[in-house]
Amino acid sequence: MSRDPGPVFLARRTYRRRRLTDAARMLPLLGVVLFCIPLLWRSPEAEPARTTTVMLYVFGVWAGLVALSAVISARLPGHDDPAVRKDRSDAGDG
Amino acid sequence: MPTLNLLVVFCLLYVVLLFAVAFGADRAARRGRGRWLRSPVVYTLSLSIYCTAWTFYGAVGFAARSGLEYLTIYIGPTLVMIGWWWALRKMVRLGRSQRITSVADLISSRFGKSNLLAIIVTLLAVIGTTPYIALQLQSVTLSFATFAELDPTTATQPSRQSTALLVALGLALFTILFGTRNLDANERHHGVVMAIALEAIVKLFALLAVGVFVVWGLTDGIADTMARIDASNIAAWQVSGSRWIGLSLLSAAAFLCLPRMFQVMVVENEDESHLRTAAWAFPAYLMLMSLFVVPIAAVGLDLLPADANPDLFVLSLPLTQGQEGLAILSFLGGFSSATSMVIVAAIALSTMVSNHIVMPIWLWATGGSAVVSGDLRSVALLTRRLSIAGVVLLGYLYYRLSGGGAALAAIGLVSFAGVAQFLPALLGGLFWRGATRNGAVTGLALGFVVWLYSMFLPSFGPTVFLPQHVLDSGLFGMAWLRPQALFGADGMDPVVHAVMWSMLFNTGAFVVVSLITFPKPIERLQGAQFVNVFEHSNTGGSWRAGKGETEDLLIMAQRIMGAPQAQKLFSDAARRQGIAGYLPDPTPDFLRELERELSGSVGAATAHAMISQIVGGTSVSVEDLMAVADETAQIMEYSSRLEAKSAEQARTARQLREANEKLTQLSLQKDAFLSQVSHELRTPMTSIRSFSEILRDTEGLGADEQSKYSSIIHDEAVRLTRLLDDLLDLSVLESGRVNLNIQHGTLAGMLDRAVDATGGEAGGFRIQRNRAAENIALTTDPERLAQVFINLISNARKYCDAETPVLTISAAERDGQLVVDFSDNGSGIPADQHAMIFEKFSRVRQTRVAGAGLGLAICREIMARLGGSITYLPGQRGAAFRVILPLGEQMAAQ
Incomplete structure (x- = not known):
């Protein structure tokens, strides 16, 4: 059965909002990647990285994620926004 | 050196403050004044019960032993929180729309309101949380003992057991006082939330204060601190990749599954939009909590003797450096972390235990009927209180039995891995419609067994539960069954090993059994409701009941929700259906609403069972089945x-x-x-x-x-x-355009006037009165009231057909109302005309006396205007009329 496909193109505003929810979904994945990078800094031959370096890196990433999350979360559409409702049905397992 | 007594005083003052805050917040909320209680900031702070004494003391110990690895415990929740759009949003929405009371309730509700699942989850949660509560008691006791050891004025050390017992008793008392105010677990515990929000601030402030003291007080600023870290044992980045990733995953899973986190995150959530703030504010909180951990550990390793317990560096560093105030602050921080965790965990567990274990047993033991007399609410509240005491006591017993030896972090991880077993069933239930109850039960059971065997039992040490030879050469001598090297997985880190195998077995069994079993209709309905919660937010499964059962339902609901709430629910539903009174038609919609309300008090499974007892089982209607089929959703x-x-x-x-x-x-x-x-x-x-x-x-x-x-x-x-x-x-x-002329007067005066105006007792007509009873002061329109009396007296005079007519006028005051009866000794009015006599132009019988038949109609209107009434009083010997008038000022002068 076919669902109502909806309009092919969205208004610019709605389009922006949908990409924002995409960004919200991608943010933890970005976090995973960034937090795993220090694992690459341990090679058996070379001198291991110093704790202080990793600490600075990890807390830097952390602060960055907090800031990004604050920006994205504040701009995410509300729960009853039609733009999101449509989006949810895309995301549902259908 | 600070004396121990000073510490005790501070500690008690702090406890009093917490009680006062909780009490004040509860009161403000009940008076509807607590808007600030529902702010996103309070929500974020309440999430910080994630940071227990394990964080406060244990993180530094963790860092002193294995460097930056402690960060994994905070990275996991950070990632979950900034990814709230994925899972948390759905959990919170579900929690609100399905009135979920606990993580056990969520899982059982999703898989067809199965009580078996709820029991499994509850048991697992209790087993997983008990060591954690013990850990909190231990940390408070240890920190107390640290003070005691350094205090020269105390000759005898206070017994550790008695400290732990006192703390446990105090916590149980607080939790019972503020955690069981209302039965509906879905109602917020404002007092508790406010208290833990305050504790969140205290512990963050304390840890930051110690950190600042270490960096700028004990060393010369950031550069010097960095140098010290580089010079310490933990200078090199030597974290194993499997532990870094494995522990992060574990903490992320535990963050979603821990009963106490579920309690503050979902059950106590006021507003979905609070997640927006928490999405960045909570990671920021975690970051600040872990910011100074490595500096404190490095400086502690440097300054303190080698045998000092690194778990207590946060306390012993300021203490040995003579910073008494800071040490006390640090103690309060640790105390806050420990107590807030125990309080919320006890509330969450007691809800689960009482809803999913005690209540079903009680219902079954009392004849299995939900309509027996008696108030169920007191039973439910009592079981919840007893459960709280039981949970805290269990933690204390664990502490006593384990001897409080093992390093804090080790116990924490065992606990995390235990509750993480909920994750497959939880996430699978939220995102996969094919997940079935059997799959969830099998997965949970298998994961639980593997966790028990490979992690929980070995955590007690080689001699307590598992003998050394089992650890060395496996159960029954089979090498592939060695608890910490299952299937020959030698050389793995024990924690990662246990988490990996238990999660693999859990998830694998969950998926495979789900694939090969067939769900019951109600599971499929609930599955559709849960997975697509954002599309349609009503509950699945419809009931079919006869009209006669509504009263039974009302009786049952009154016993669980309390009479006023239940009556309001029923009468509201009746009004929506366009029916007056308290008994609506038991439509599927109404029964669904009722079940959801009840589940807020006793959990989904019990509520479902209770309604099915009365209604006699669900019926899945054709429309409901259409909901299951995805294509027909439209x-x-x-x-x-x-x-x-x-x-x-x-x-x-x-x-x-x-x-x-x-x-x-x-x-x-x-x-x-x-x-x-x-x-x-x-x-x-x-x-x-x-x-x-x-x-x-x-x-x-x-x-x-x-x-x-x-x-x-x-x-x-x-x-x-x-x-x-x-x-x-x-x-x-x-x-209604009449103007009333309100004056003061007595009833006797008005009756006198009326009797005079109708000619008194002339013509052999006797009037019996009791003047003593008529001495009642009235505030009314005397003219109009007298008009009514005149009418009634003259009616008696005209129509009383006795040989010696007697009219008896008796007055009395009842329930703030004046009641005046006029009864004569005639033949009265036939019963079939009672309803008619107040109508216009109605005359009982054609009599010799002329009359238009308007008198009583006028009387009725007058009495209505005066706020009272006039009725025919049947069952007297003759004709009798009763005039009722409210006394006091509240006259309906319209």
Whole structure:
């Protein structure tokens, strides 16, 4: 059965909002990647990285994620926004 | 050196402050004044119960032993939180729309409200949380002992057991006081949340203060601190990749599954949008909490003796450096972390234990009937209180038995891995419609067994539960069954090993069994509801019941929710259906609503079981099955819209029909009234006309006859005028345009006037009165009230057909109302006419006495205007009327 496909193109505003929810979904994945990078800094031959370096890196990433999350979360559409409702049905397992 | 007594004083003051805050917040919330109680900041702070004493003390110990690895415990939750759009949003929405009370309730609800699942999850949660509570008690005790050891003034060390016991008792008391105020677990515990928000601030502030002291007080700023870290044992980045990733995953899973986190995150959530703030503020909180951990650990390793317990660096560093105030602050921080965790965990676990274990057993033991008499609420509250005490006591016992030896972090990880077993069932339930109850049960059971065998039991040490030879060479000597090297996985880190195998078995069994079993209809419905919660937010499964069962349902609901709430729920539903009274039709919609309300108090599974006891089982209707089939979702939505519309139309039609009936009746009444009026006017008119014709046309009438005829004309004219006066009076009264002349007076005075005006006891008519009882002060319109009395007395005079007519007037005051009865000894009014006599132009029988039949109608209108009533009082010997008038100032002078 076919669902109502909806309009092919969205208004610019709605389009922006949908990409924002995409960004919200991608943010933890970005976090995973960034937090795993220090694992690459341990090679058996070379001198291991110093704790202080990793600490600075990890807390830097952390602060960055907090800031990004604050920006994205504040701009995410509300729960009853039609733009999101449509989006949810895309995301549902259908 | 700070004395131990000073610490005890501070500690007690702090506890008093917490009680006061909780009490104040509860009170403000009950008076509806606590808007700030519901702010996103408070929500974020309440999430910080994630940071327990394990964080406060244990993180530094963790860092001192294995460097930056401690960060994994905070990175996991950070990632979950910034990814709230994935899972948390759905959990919170579900928690609100399905009135979920705990993580066990969520899982059981998703898989067809299965109580078996709820019991499994509850047991697992209790087993997983008990060591954690023990850990909190241990940390408070240890920190207390640290003070005691360094205090030269105390000769004897306070017993650790007694400290732990005191703390446990105090915590149980606090939790029972503020955690079981209301039965509905879905209602927020404002007091508790406010107290833990305060504790969140205290622990963050304390840890930051110690950190600042270490960096700028003990060393010369950031550069020097960095140098010290580089010089310490933990200078090199030597974290194993599997532990870094494995522990991050584990902490992320635990963050979602921990009963206490579920409690503050979902159950206590006021507003979904609070997640927006928490999405960045909580990661920021975690970051600040872990910011100074490595500096404190490095400086502690540097300055303190080698045998010092690194778990207590946060406390012992300021203490050995003579910073007494800071040490006390640090102690309060640790105390806050420990107590807030125990409080919330006890609330969450007690809800689960009482809803999923004690209540079902109690229901079954009391005959298995939900409609026996008695108040269930007190039973539920009692079990919840006992469960709280039990959970805290269990933690204390664990602490006593384990001896409080193992390093804090180790216990924490065991606990995390235990509750992480919920994750497959939880996430699978939220995102995969194919997940079945059998799959969830199998997965949980298998994961639980593997966790028990490979992690929980070995955590007690080699001799307690598992003998050394099992650890070395496996169960029954089979090497592949070695608890910490299952299937030959040698050389793995024990934690990662246990988490990996338990999660693999758990998830694998969950998926495979789900794939090969077939879910029951109610599971499929709940699955559709949960997975697609954002599309349709109502519960699945419909009930079918007969009308007679609504009363049973009301009885049951009253016992669980309390009489006023239940009656309100029922009467609201009845009003929506367009029915007056308390018993709505047991439509599927109403039963669904009722079940959801009940599940807020006793959990989904119990509520479902109780309703099915009365209603007799669910029936899955055709429409419901259509919801299961994905392709028909649209049809269902359309048909439900149609259904809603047709229900609305039925309601409108019913109202229209009623209005139409009323109009028809009014029109009939109007016709009858007009014909009555014309009839009443015609009779005197006819005689006036004929007598005036006689006077005009007849010659030679005698003076006697002339005077006789003209007095007849006069009498008839007077009667006409009276009739018109009465009609006018009635229309003024009915239209409500009457002006009341409110004055003070006594009942006796008004009755006197009425008796006088009707001619007193002349003509052999006796009136019996009790003057003593009539001495009642009134504030009313005396003219109008007397008019009513006059009417009643003259009616008795006119119509009483006894040989010696007697009218008895008795007055009394009842429930703030004046009640005056007028009863005579005549033959009374036939029963079939009782309803008629207050209507216009109604006359009981044609009597010799003329009357238009407006008197009682006027009386009724007057009494209505005065805020009282007049009714016929049946069951007396003769005709009897009762006049009721409210006493006091609240007159309905409309």
